[in-house]
Amino acid sequence: MKTGSAEIARLLARPLxxxxxxxxxxxxxxxxxxxxxxxxxxxxxxxxxxxxxCGLRAANGRLGRYSLTEEEILxxxxxxxxxxxxxxxxxxxEDPDWTTDRLCRLVEAIKVxxxxxxxxxxxxxxxxxxxxxxxxACGADRYLLRFxxxxxxxxxxxxxGISLRRRLQALDDLREEGFELGSGFMVGLPGETEAVRVANxxxxxxxxxxxxxxxPFIANPDTPLAGEASGTLEATVRMTAALRLLLxxxxxxxxxxxxxxFSQGRxxxxxxxxxxxxxxxxxxxxxxxYLLYPGKDTITxxxxxxxxxxxxxxxxxxxxxxxxxxxxxSRTRTNKKQMDQNSKKTIEKT
Ligand code: SAM
Ligand code: SF4
Numbered sequence: 001m002k003t004g005s006a007e008i009a010r011l012l013a014r015p016l017x018x019x020x021x022x023x024x025x026x027x028x029x030x031x032x033x034x035x036x037x038x039x040x041x042x043x044x045x046x047x048x049x050x051x052x053x054c055g056l057r058a059a060n061g062r063l064g065r066y067s068l069t070e071e072e073i074l075x076x077x078x079x080x081x082x083x084x085x086x087x088x089x090x091x092x093x094e095d096p097d098w099t100t101d102r103l104c105r106l107v108e109a110i111k112v113x114x115x116x117x118x119x120x121x122x123x124x125x126x127x128x129x130x131x132x133x134x135x136x137a138c139g140a141d142r143y144l145l146r147f148x149x150x151x152x153x154x155x156x157x158x159x160x161g162i163s164l165r166r167r168l169q170a171l172d173d174l175r176e177e178g179f180e181l182g183s184g185f186m187v188g189l190p191g192e193t194e195a196v197r198v199a200n201x202x203x204x205x206x207x208x209x210x211x212x213x214x215x216p217f218i219a220n221p222d223t224p225l226a227g228e229a230s231g232t233l234e235a236t237v238r239m240t241a242a243l244r245l246l247l248x249x250x251x252x253x254x255x256x257x258x259x260x261x262f263s264q265g266r267x268x269x270x271x272x273x274x275x276x277x278x279x280x281x282x283x284x285x286x287x288x289x290y291l292l293y294p295g296k297d298t299i300t301x302x303x304x305x306x307x308x309x310x311x312x313x314x315x316x317x318x319x320x321x322x323x324x325x326x327x328x329x330s331r332t333r334t335n336k337k338q339m340d341q342n343s344k345k346t347i348e349k350t
Contacts, residue, residue: 004205008198011242016234023241023273030248031275033319036326037310038087038121038253039080039281042290043068047093049125050160051148053189055220055291056093057160062222066286067097070106076281077110077118083307086325087119089144089278094125104138111139119325121182126166129173136178141327143174144182146213150199154191171207180328182211186257187239188231189217201239205246210328211276212243212250215257216265218293233262237272244273249330251276260297267317276326277314279306 011019044067047056055063077088088110092098107120122135123144132143147167149155155164175181185200204212216231236258243252253276258265266277280287290296311321 005198005202008201008205008242008246009194011245012194012197012201012238016238016241019238019241019245020272023244024271026248027244027273027275030329034275034322035270035314035319036087036251036276037085037307037321037323038089038276038278038326039076039085040089040091040256040278041068041073041076042092042280042282042286043073043090044092044095044098044124045286045290046095046097047125048096049094049162052158052160052224053186053217053220055222055293057223060222063291064289066289067092067095068283068286070109072283073106074109074113076283077113080281081114081118084323085281085307086117086323087121087142088281089121089123091123091144098124100127100131100134103140104134107135107138107140117325119327121180123182126162126170129177132173132177132179140179142180142182142211144211144213145171145174146184146186147171147203148185149189149192149196150185150203151191151196154189154196157191158189180210181207182213182251183207183209184213186217186231187214187236188229190225190228197235197239201242201246204243208330209247209250210330212247212252213255214239214243214252215255216261218257218261218295220291220293230261233258233265233268236265237268240269240274241272249328251326251328253278256280256297257293260293260295270317270319277310277321279310 045056045063046065046067048058050057050059080088110118110120119141120139121142121144122140147164148159152164155167156162171181171183184204214236216236218230219225219228240252252274254266254269254274258269282290314321
């Protein structure tokens with residue numbers, strides 16, 4: 001085992017309470033009590049990939065498919081921005097109808113709608129480096145692409161033949177093109193061992209991520225992983241705390257998967273170092289169809305009312321909802337300048 005790996009293995013073996021307390025103090029020290037609120041838009045559930053774990057996989061014939069129109073997306077952005085949201089996360093499957101040209105036009109339209117002030121995060125899978133470059137040029141700020149598991153053989157098997165190497169190449173391309181970078185993994189995938197858990201953490205640290213998204217794997221009956229055991233709350237909390245200690249500045253969301261599988265899942269992640277929440281602002285009519293896994297927390301309230309409830313709930317937890325952009329603290333001034341130039345260019349074009 002490499003020195004770094006041995007250190008991480010020791011970190012993971014520490015008593016949970018101790019690990020969580022240390023991660024929580026570090027979170028308070030580096031990030032304060034604010035929790036960044038990002039508006040999540042699940043804009044298409046169509047996907048050409050066949051990841052074994054995911055309900056959106058192309059081979060799942062039981063799922064009713066949808067793709068939002070630009071107008072529907074912009075309406076949600078308008079409502080969220082009016083309420084003060086400073087980041088919109090556009091997540092979807094690898095949908096060929098959403099060409100890079102179309103995504104670029106959408107990003108530009110969101111920038112115009114929000115007077116260049118809101119950050120746009122994309123999460124729509126592997127694309128070419130040239131595509132990523134065009135998206136940055138149009139004003140996209142951040143990209144989320146989980147590596148899912150750091151075990152190359154497991155990755156290739158679970159992702160229908162797509163190699164970990166290809167995923168990591170995409171992450172490298174995203175970083176090189178100037179995106180604020182998010183990645184992460186699922187906790188408790190079938191085949192995960194202690195060595196894989198250590199490798200997952202080590203890879204997050206080595207990638208020096210700006211954002212780290214993790215959540216428990218949840219077995220979906222409409223996938224080849226039906227009937228497998230799902231990830232546990234304890235493992236998810238342990239990994240969250242370890243990540244906070246390894247990446248003190250990273251923005252770490254308390255994810256939907258944790259909230260869907262365990263009633264206090266998001267709260268437990270917030271108490272173990274997480275500092276971001278991503279409420280769903282997708283139009284209500286579509287929410288039930290973004291079914292990655294069963295029991296997905298598809299809150300049936302209007303997204304904006306949800307924001308009020310979240311703010312009140314965070315206050316009960318001694319935390320504070322922060323609707324600002326919440327750029328990564330590890331980003332440099334140069335990037336900020338680049339972002340400002342991008343917004344200016346977009347607005348000038350209209
Ligand atoms: N298609 C893009 C991608 O794969 O990066 C973005 C959308 S994908 C649905 C978002 C994330 O959902 C994946 O990165 C994966 O970690 C998570 N996910 C998919 N199926 C899941 C499951 N059964 N349990 C928990 N998380 C799951
Ligand atoms: Fe498609 Fe992403 Fe689901 Fe894989 S995880 S099937 S790429 S939506």
